[in-house]
Amino acid sequence: MKLAIIGLGNMGQAILSGILKNNILEAEQIIAADKKFANADFEIEEKFKEINITDDNKEAVQKADYIILAVKPQIIELVLEDIQNSAASKVIISIAAGVNTRTLSQYFTANTKIIRVMPNTPALVAEGMSALYYSNLVEADERAFVEKIFNSLGETAEVKESDMDAVTGLSGSGPAFVYIFIEALADAGVLKGLARDTALKLAAQTVKGGAEMVLSSDIHPAALKDMVCSPAGTTIAGVAELENKAFRSAVINAVQKAAERSEELGR
Structure with missing residues (x-):
């Protein structure tokens, strides 16, 4: 079995790291394609040295059974045009936001197996959330292999394709909203006299701990919030503000806007 990863940006590298770290495939079973490899000054990271690399998308696809399209939605059609004659018999895995199977299938045959995945950037530290949608032709062993890859990056959930834009707005874009919240918490700490590094650590660990409370308990977030809010106390004063x-x-509006943008990218 061989895998091609088209695009070795942040998410492509996260996927590659997860595969190698968890021994899902050997390095020689992987070929990565990226135009930056054509740059004579480019050097791939030491941990990726043993994989095959090329700046030719067609070459990568011809040698693979599975193809992960780890490229931005703005350029995916150029990539699809490049590989369409070589990839029709392969399993196509796209992580491009908003690009639906209808668009992807236009470049291949009716029998091409297509999988859509919406990962997020915490995959870089193996704490990601990936939503997966499988077209009808994808077989059980192929699903299992793809789930194994994305489980190596954190958690996975299977969703309907009609839910993918909402997923993109929530968990795909959500980390950016969380980072803004963490930054704001830390800024508030600095405003009240805390050292910057102390404030940032307090803020980040508070968010991490709060998330773990939600994930590891059966308690609704509203009830967890109520547990912190003493009558006439400090927390309820902040909640009121x-x-x-x-x-x-x-x-809610931020997630809605992000989801709407995902819909626009798919048109």
């Missing part, structure tokens, strides 16, 4: 500033509404 968040409500006054429409904090939850702003988050």
